[in-house]
Structures are given as C-alpha cells and as structure tokens.
Amino acid sequence: MNLLSVSNLHVNFHMKEQELAALIDVSFTLNRGERIAIVGESGAGKSILGFSIVNLIGKPGYIKSGSIKLESKEITKMNLRQLQEVRGKRIAMIFQDPMMTLNPVLTIGDQLVETIRSHTKISYKDARNIAIEKLHHVQIASPEKRFNQYPHELSGGMRQRVIIASVLLLNPDIIIADEPTTALDVTIQAEILQLLLTICRDNGVALVLISHDLGVVSKVAERTLVMYAGHVVEEGPTLEIINDPQHPYTQGLLNALPQMTLPGQRLNQIQGSMPSLAERPTGCAFHPRCPYATQKCRQEQPKFIYSGVSSVACFLVEDMLNEFANNDKEIS
Amino acid sequence: MPIPLIQISGLEKAFSSNESWLSQWRFRHGKFKKHKDSIHALNGVNLTIHQGETLCVVGETGCGKSTLARVIMGLTTPSAGEIHYLDQRIDQLNNRQRMFFRRRMQMVFQNPYASLNPRMTVYQTLSEPISFHNPQLSQSQVDEKIDALLESVGISALSSDRYPHEFSGGQRQRISLARALSVEPDFIVADEPLSALDVSVQAQVLNLMMDKQEERNLSYLFITHDLAVVEHFATRVAVMYLGRICELAPTETLFQSPKHPYTQALLSAIPRLDSNTAQPIRLIGEVPTPTEKPIGCVFQARCPYANQRCYETSPPMTLQSDGSSVACHAIEEGRL
Numbered sequence: 001m002n003l004l005s006v007s008n009l010h011v012n013f014h015m016k017e018q019e020l021a022a023l024i025d026v027s028f029t030l031n032r033g034e035r036i037a038i039v040g041e042s043g044a045g046k047s048i049l050g051f052s053i054v055n056l057i058g059k060p061g062y063i064k065s066g067s068i069k070l071e072s073k074e075i076t077k078m079n080l081r082q083l084q085e086v087r088g089k090r091i092a093m094i095f096q097d098p099m100m101t102l103n104p105v106l107t108i109g110d111q112l113v114e115t116i117r118s119h120t121k122i123s124y125k126d127a128r129n130i131a132i133e134k135l136h137h138v139q140i141a142s143p144e145k146r147f148n149q150y151p152h153e154l155s156g157g158m159r160q161r162v163i164i165a166s167v168l169l170l171n172p173d174i175i176i177a178d179e180p181t182t183a184l185d186v187t188i189q190a191e192i193l194q195l196l197l198t199i200c201r202d203n204g205v206a207l208v209l210i211s212h213d214l215g216v217v218s219k220v221a222e223r224t225l226v227m228y229a230g231h232v233v234e235e236g237p238t239l240e241i242i243n244d245p246q247h248p249y250t251q252g253l254l255n256a257l258p259q260m261t262l263p264g265q266r267l268n269q270i271q272g273s274m275p276s277l278a279e280r281p282t283g284c285a286f287h288p289r290c291p292y293a294t295q296k297c298r299q300e301q302p303k304f305i306y307s308g309v310s311s312v313a314c315f316l317v318e319d320m321l322n323e324f325a326n327n328d329k330e331i332s
Numbered sequence: 333m334p335i336p337l338i339q340i341s342g343l344e345k346a347f348s349s350n351e352s353w354l355s356q357w358r359f360r361h362g363k364f365k366k367h368k369d370s371i372h373a374l375n376g377v378n379l380t381i382h383q384g385e386t387l388c389v390v391g392e393t394g395c396g397k398s399t400l401a402r403v404i405m406g407l408t409t410p411s412a413g414e415i416h417y418l419d420q421r422i423d424q425l426n427n428r429q430r431m432f433f434r435r436r437m438q439m440v441f442q443n444p445y446a447s448l449n450p451r452m453t454v455y456q457t458l459s460e461p462i463s464f465h466n467p468q469l470s471q472s473q474v475d476e477k478i479d480a481l482l483e484s485v486g487i488s489a490l491s492s493d494r495y496p497h498e499f500s501g502g503q504r505q506r507i508s509l510a511r512a513l514s515v516e517p518d519f520i521v522a523d524e525p526l527s528a529l530d531v532s533v534q535a536q537v538l539n540l541m542m543d544k545q546e547e548r549n550l551s552y553l554f555i556t557h558d559l560a561v562v563e564h565f566a567t568r569v570a571v572m573y574l575g576r577i578c579e580l581a582p583t584e585t586l587f588q589s590p591k592h593p594y595t596q597a598l599l600s601a602i603p604r605l606d607s608n609t610a611q612p613i614r615l616i617g618e619v620p621t622p623t624e625k626p627i628g629c630v631f632q633a634r635c636p637y638a639n640q641r642c643y644e645t646s647p648p649m650t651l652q653s654d655g656s657s658v659a660c661h662a663i664e665e666g667r668l
C-alpha cells in the first residue's frame with residue numbers, strides 16, 4: 001500500500017463573487033521513504049497542495065472533492081483531533097520562513113522540550129537531554145548554549161536546523177518542506193538540503209519538497225511533479241524530467257535557466273506569466289504562453305497520459321504518442 | 333583598454349549598535365569602562381568598476397554587499413576610504429553636490445514590492461525624476477519619454493496610470509528598472525534584483541538589463557546570491573567575505589580556476605542540474621558577525637589552510653598570472 005495517495009483532488013476558493021478553482025484533479029502517490037519534488041512558478045498552487053495534504057487549507061479555501069489517504073485512513077474525513085494527531089506525529093511541515101514555526105518569545109530549548117513533553121510523559125531533565133542530542137544531530141555547534149537562546153539570536157540557517165531538529169523529535173513518516181532553503185544563502189542552502197536528505201534517508205522518512213529551483217530539486221528528489229495553474233502537467237523520475245522534459249512548460253522552465261544559454265547571450269524567457277485563479281484560460285491553461293498551441297489546445301483540456309517514462313498532460317505529446325502507435329500498427 | 337568609471341579604495345564602514353548610553357559602560361578589571369559595540373561591515377574594500385562592464389559581487393549573508401552598494405550610492409557615509417567617479421571624489425559630498433551624481437548613478441533594490449511607492453501610479457513614479465532632472469522638457473516631451481521608456485521595458489504605455497500592486501513581481505521589477513533608467517545614468521547598482529522572482533521572470537529582467545547595457549554602454553554593479561546568474565551575466569566577479577574582497581577575477585577564470593579557499597567552497601556549493609558534481613566542500617560554522625575589526629585574514633576561522641601568519645597579518649590582493657587577484661597567504665606561499 002502507498003504511504004500517501006492523493007487522488008482527483010480539487011481545492012476551491014469560495015469568494016464573494018465567484019468560486020475559484022486552485023487545484024484541479026491532482027493525483028499522485030508517495031511510497032514509504034520516497035522523496036518527491038513539486039516545482040512550478042509562483043502561483044502554480046504548490047503551497048496550496050502542501051497545505052491540503054494535511055488538511056490545513058484555510059478559509060476561503062476548502063477541499064471540494066477527491067481523496068487524500070494516509071495508508072488506509074482518509075485525511076479529508078478526519079475530525080480535528082485525528083488531524084492534530086496526523087500533523088503532530090505522522091506528517092511534519094517545514095516552511096520557507098522558520099519564524100512561522102518558532103515562537104519568538106520562547107527559548108529554542110523550551111520549545112523543543114515542550115514538543116517532546118506534549119507527546120511523551122518524561123521529566124524536564126530527560127526531555128532536555130533528548131533536545132540537546134537532537135540539536136547535536138542537526139549539526140548545531142555548542143547545543144547547550146543554543147538551548148538557552150531565543151530564535152532571533154540565531155542565523156536563518158541555524159533556525160532552519162532547529163526546525164529540522166523539532167521535526168525529528170516527532171519521528172514522522174512524511175516531511176513536507178515548502179521552499180525550505182529559498183531564504184538562505186547558497187552555501188547554507190547546500191548544507192540544509194544535505195541535512196534534510198541525510199535525515200530522510202537514515203530514518204526512512206518520505207519527503208515532499210516544494211521548490212521553484214530545479215537545481216535544488218535535482219539533488220534531492222527521486223520523482224518530480226511539475227505544476228501549472230493548479231494542474232499537475234508532468235510527473236516522472238527527476239532525472240528524466242531534467243534531461244528530457246516532455247511538457248512545453250517544463251521545457252520552458254529549464255530553458256530559462258542561465259546555464260542553458262552561452263554566457264552573455266539573451267536567456268530564453270517564457271513569454272507571458274502565470275494566470276491568476278480568476279483568469280485561468282480555457283482548454284490547456286498554458287496555451288497563451290505555449291509556442292505549440294493549436295485550436296484544440298485553446299478549447300479542450302488535455303488528459304494526463306503515460307508517455308513511457310513520465311506522465312504528461314499535453315496534446316502535442318499525446319499526438320506524437322498516437323503517431324508512434326499507428327506507425328507500429330502499420331509495420332506489424 | 334577598459335576605462336575606470338568608479339574607483340574605490342580602502343573603504344571601511346562600521347555601524348555602531350544603538351545601545352543606550354548606560355549599557356555602553358562595562359565593569360571590567362575592577363573599573364568601569366566605556367565600551368561601544370560596533371559592527372564592521374566593510375573592512376578595507378578596493379575595487380574598480382569599468383565603463384560598460386558588469387561587476388558581480390557575491391558572498392554570504394551579512395558579508396557587506398548591500399553596505400558596499402549603499403556607500404557607493406551615498407546612502408550612508410563610509411568610516412574611511414575614498415570613492416571616485418571618473419576623477420571626482422564623491423564620498424564626502426553634501427546633498428546639493430550629490431545631485432549631479434544622482435543622475436549618473438542609480439540603484440535597483442531587491443524587493444520590487446517595497447521599492448515602489450504604493451500610492452504613486454507608474455506615470456507619477458517616472459515623471460518625477462524625469463522632470464526633476466530635465467527642467468527644460470515640456471510636459472508633452474516628458475510624457476513622450478515615459479511612454480518610450482515603458483515600452484522599452486515591455487510594459488504597455490496604456491497601463492501607466494495603474495498602481496504598483498496591479499502589476500506582477502516581474503513587471504514591478506521592470507518598472508523599477510525603468511525608473512532607474514529614466515534619468516539616463518551611466519552606472520546602475522542592482523542589489524539582488526532577481527531574488528524575489530521566478531526563473532522565468534528572472535530571465536525577462538536579465539535580458540532587459542543586457543539590452544539596456546548594450547544600448548547605452550551602461551556599467552552595472554550587480555549583487556546576487558545566484559552563481560548561475562553570475563556565470564552568465566558578469567564581466568568580472570568580486571568575492572566578498574566579512575567586509576573584504578578576497579578574490580577578483582574575470583568570470584570565466586573564476587569559474588574555471590577558483591583560487592581562494594572561500595571561493596572554492598562557495599563554487600562547490602552551487603546546486604547544479606547535472607547530478608554527478610563533486611561533493612560540496614563543507615565550511616565549518618557560519619559567517620561570524622564582525623563586531624571586532626578583524627586582525628589577519630578575514631577567513632581564518634573557517635579556513636582549512638590557516639596558519640600563524642593568517643592570524644596576524646591580512647593578506648594583500650596579489651595579481652596572478654591568469655589575470656585574477658587573490659588575497660591569501662597560502663597561495664602566495666605556494667602551499668595551495
């Protein structure tokens with residue numbers, strides 16, 4: 001059984017004037033210990049998907065239909081107590097801004113001890129020892145000293161390490177990390193990613209890494225989901241997606257990277273920009289920006305199909321596959 | 333032969349931390365002593381920016397990149413050192429004297445959401461500097477200029493009566509650039525202009541900057557964390573650590589043969605698309621906060637090659653045979 005399976009998930013925003021669709025028919029699975037990435041431009045719906053998995057999507061957003069199963073248990077049908085249990089013990093979240101999780105008026109140590117003691121009945125002294133051990137585990141130097149410091153006394157990189165330490169305390173099955181290194185420096189980014197990777201690997205924790213940086217993703221995730229305007233448009237092994245992207249949007253994202261053009265040459269920009277929820281175009285939502293768009297793309301929604309190694313929602317790819325299939329038939 | 337536009341020598345900047353008068357007194361060795369903490373953000377920066385080049389400055393958070401930019405722009409005064417624009421000294425000017433240079437030198441900031449005035453339409457944002465610096469222009473000439481400028485950064489002139497919040501991040505950053513370009517400067521300082529933007533939008537803004545540079549022989553001082561952007565866009569790269577430049581080299585040379593131990597660590601840390609890059613060189617610890625003026629090499633605390641000399645004397649910038657300059661004793665001594 002899959003550890004997590006999301007199927008045909010629709011998330012809407014209920015606005016005064018209209019009903020806006022934020023996630024449309026999103027499906028994917030996650031196995032125990034597997035690491036997947038969700039990529040796409042800002043506004044694609046990555047964070048909404050991250051929040052939806054733990055049913056944390058706030059008003060005016062709500063899960064309209066679909067299913068999110070943690071093993072055999074349906075998350076969309078859980079009551080608050082069951083959800084808190086899932087969020088505390090089985091699925092942990094890490095955000096871009098560590099201060100979203102850390103309490104500015106409590107010391108690092110008190111926060112960790114509180115986390116431990118809310119789950120296990122042990123003495124303060126024992127909890128303190130565990131906390132210090134975890135701080136050590138996430139490579140924080142002189143953890144005894146840090147234990148008594150407040151979040152603002154720590155650098156961004158150190159705060160993110162503290163978050164990872166507190167996530168480790170919960171011993172979760174899944175970590176959802178929403179742009180965990182975007183606010184950090186390149187050198188520190190690399191260290192935090194390495195830490196996250198090691199911890200997931202060593203403890204068999206599954207990871208959902210949300211990022212807009214394909215360079216970051218290629219280092220960590222085995223599989224990648226590309227999102228555009230609330231849809232998953234491509235899904236497959238990360239290396240396949242990076243070396244042989246099928247969907248025109250994925251191709252565009254990769255081609256826009258500076259390393260895809262000779263130094264000093266103009267970069268390949270994707271024209272236009274991600275539509276807002278209210279302005280989502282008909283048919284394939286990417287068609288106004290797609291160099292291959294046809295009449296059909298403007299009217300109909302392409303289905304998600306398996307193309308051999310990855311799955312893609314694009315008429316161009318679909319037509320190509322059909323052509324191959326027909327050729328094969330003619331030959332035989 | 334490159335023409336030096338901006339020359340910076342021995343630049344230092346210390347911020348005194350704003351502690352109250354009372355807390356500045358410390359009891360030490362049986363006496364009260366006045367002790368003022370300060371942060372040494374720049375500790376002797378020497379740098380020349382040539383006409384028509386893009387000089388990228390890279391380095392970790394807090395190493396002094398933004399401070400360098402602000403000192404050059406005259407937004408804060410240096411504690412020591414000199415800055416020249418062509419042959420004129422510009423670090424000690426009063427506001428009136430600075431006016432001329434405001435026109436020649438412009439700045440684009442990291443956050444396109446904060447750097448545009450939310451209560452001014454795009455038209456107002458642009459007409460103010462244009463009219464101010466060109467009092468001879470008639471209103472219709474100003475309008476013409478605004479339209480042309482907006483079109484040139486890919487914003488429809490029809491949307492000039494809209495407010496910043498009605499534009500996307502990339503559009504806002506292009507409007508910031510239009511504002512900087514509006515006074516026809518020779519030199520633009522851009523402090524992380526891309527970091528709030530998606531790759532696709534970054535490409536738009538970078539392309540625009542390259543176009544404008546070609547059109548007007550602009551010089552850029554470009555501050556960024558993104559080494560892929562540096563590799564693509566820079567003419568030369570300055571690597572900064574704790575308020576000093578530790579390596580300065582033509583872009584290709586820097587990426588092909590980084591020399592300073594810090595540059596080597598920095599380059600090995602870039603996440604790249606190909607998965608078989610070497611293991612990143614792990615640096616121990618994070619950048620220290622420069623509360624004391626550093627003695628010796630600024631990198632000593634994290635450097636695997638540090639020896640006694642590194643703790644005592646600061647290594648000077650030395651020109652290497654391939655055109656790069658490096659400040660490191662180990663390289664000079666042939667240990668590295």
Ligand SMILES: Nc1ncnc2c1ncn2[C@@H]1O[C@H](COP(=O)(O)OP(=O)(O)OP(=O)(O)O)[C@@H](O)[C@H]1O
Pocket residue numbers: 347348349371372373391392393394395396397398399400621622
């Ligand atoms: N107004 C100020 N008062 C006190 N300290 C300051 C002030 N401005 C900057 N500093 C300090 O000076 C040092 C250099 O800061 P600066 O903003 O130049 O760093 P930076 O290299 O631009 O970093 P980042 O990559 O995070 O933008 C830091 O230690 C910073 O905390």
Ligand SMILES: Nc1ncnc2c1ncn2[C@@H]1O[C@H](COP(=O)(O)OP(=O)(O)O)[C@@H](O)[C@H]1O
Pocket residue numbers: 013022040041042043044045046047048049059060061275276277
């Ligand atoms: N509370 C909300 N009300 C209305 N629209 C929202 C809300 N939160 C997010 N959205 C919209 O949903 C879309 C996807 O958002 P998000 O998941 O945050 O994108 P990403 O994380 O991929 O950048 C965007 O168009 C965003 O503006």
Ligand code: SF4
Pocket residue numbers: 247248249284285286287290291292293294297302313314315316317
């Ligand atoms: S379906 Fe059509 S518009 Fe959409 S990505 Fe494919 S070719 Fe482009």
Ligand code: SF4
Pocket residue numbers: 592593594629630631632633635636637638639642647659660661662663
């Ligand atoms: S001068 Fe010494 S401490 Fe500084 S980088 Fe060179 S070897 Fe390291």
Ligand SMILES: [Mg+2]
Pocket residue numbers: 046047
């Ligand atoms: Mg997001």
Ligand SMILES: [Mg+2]
Pocket residue numbers: 397398399523
């Ligand atoms: Mg800065």
